Amino acid sequence: MKVVEVRHPLVQHKLGLLRRAENSTKSFRELAAELAALLTYEATADLETEDAEVQGWAGPIPVRRIKGRKITLVPILRAGLGMLPGVLELIPAAKVGVVGIRRDEKTLAPVPYYENLVGGLADRTALILDPMLATGGTLIATIDMLKAAGATRLKGLFLVAAPEGLRALEAAHPDIEVYTAAIDERLNGKGYILPGLGDAGDRIFGTRIA
Ligand SMILES: O=P(O)(O)OC[C@H]1O[C@H](OP(=O)(O)OP(=O)(O)O)[C@H](O)[C@@H]1O
Ligand SMILES: O=c1cc[nH]c(=O)[nH]1
Ligand SMILES: [Mg+2]
Numbered sequence: 001m002k003v004v005e006v007r008h009p010l011v012q013h014k015l016g017l018l019r020r021a022e023n024s025t026k027s028f029r030e031l032a033a034e035l036a037a038l039l040t041y042e043a044t045a046d047l048e049t050e051d052a053e054v055q056g057w058a059g060p061i062p063v064r065r066i067k068g069r070k071i072t073l074v075p076i077l078r079a080g081l082g083m084l085p086g087v088l089e090l091i092p093a094a095k096v097g098v099v100g101i102r103r104d105e106k107t108l109a110p111v112p113y114y115e116n117l118v119g120g121l122a123d124r125t126a127l128i129l130d131p132m133l134a135t136g137g138t139l140i141a142t143i144d145m146l147k148a149a150g151a152t153r154l155k156g157l158f159l160v161a162a163p164e165g166l167r168a169l170e171a172a173h174p175d176i177e178v179y180t181a182a183i184d185e186r187l188n189g190k191g192y193i194l195p196g197l198g199d200a201g202d203r204i205f206g207t208r209i210a
Pocket of ligand 1: 076077078079080101102103104108110130131132133134135136137138139165191199200201202
């Protein structure tokens with residue numbers, strides 16, 4: 001399984017800022033979106049391009065453009081919405097399908113509650129967006145949904161990933177590519193990533209101080 005921990009200085013710097021407990025909802029949101037844009041840049045580096053031509057100011061100019069297969073974004077509700085603005089900055093025409101899954105706080109099992117995907121998934125690259133990859137249950141359930149709907153080319157963008165979740169993912173769906181700003185140390189007894197970010201959904205939506 002391809003796992004890329006993005007070591008770019010801008011990513012590492014912004015992640016350091018994001019980890020501060022004192023961040024306001026506004027700064028947490030802004031940093032999450034900026035990091036999402038930087039992860040998008042990395043995750044799209046291998047998109048195929050083809051020759052094209054535009055009419056320039058002094059005549060025709062040969063240019064390159066992204067070929068064929070287009071991208072669909074798949075934010076996982078709710079926290080994944082915090083990454084969406086940053087990704088759309090770079091891919092403004094992307095179609096967006098939404099998956100709703102929450103973790104049962106006691107069992108940590110994923111509980112799907114919403115699915116509204118775009119059509120033609122077989123011809124698209126799906127970029128799954130979620131700030132946190134913890135046990136991996138939510139992501140595995142999302143990939144199950146996407147594959148059942150025809151998706152074959154999948155990439156996941158995360159702000160922080162836990163080694164436990166990456167191992168579970170490799171066992172279930174080794175064909176996905178993972179781009180993350182950090183692979184953290186471990187999960188605590190309640191399934192939270194350490195050192196992590198706390199509850200990313202609550203921090204993005206301002207529903208509870210982590
Ligand atoms: O890898 P896992 O162990 O499945 O955990 C990760 C999931 O948990 C969080 O969502 P949460 O259930 O808190 O929902 P929310 O986004 O609505 O806050 C997070 O945004 C991931 O979706
Ligand atoms: O650390 C974690 C784990 C799951 N979900 C979060 O928001 N944070
Ligand atoms: Mg949450």
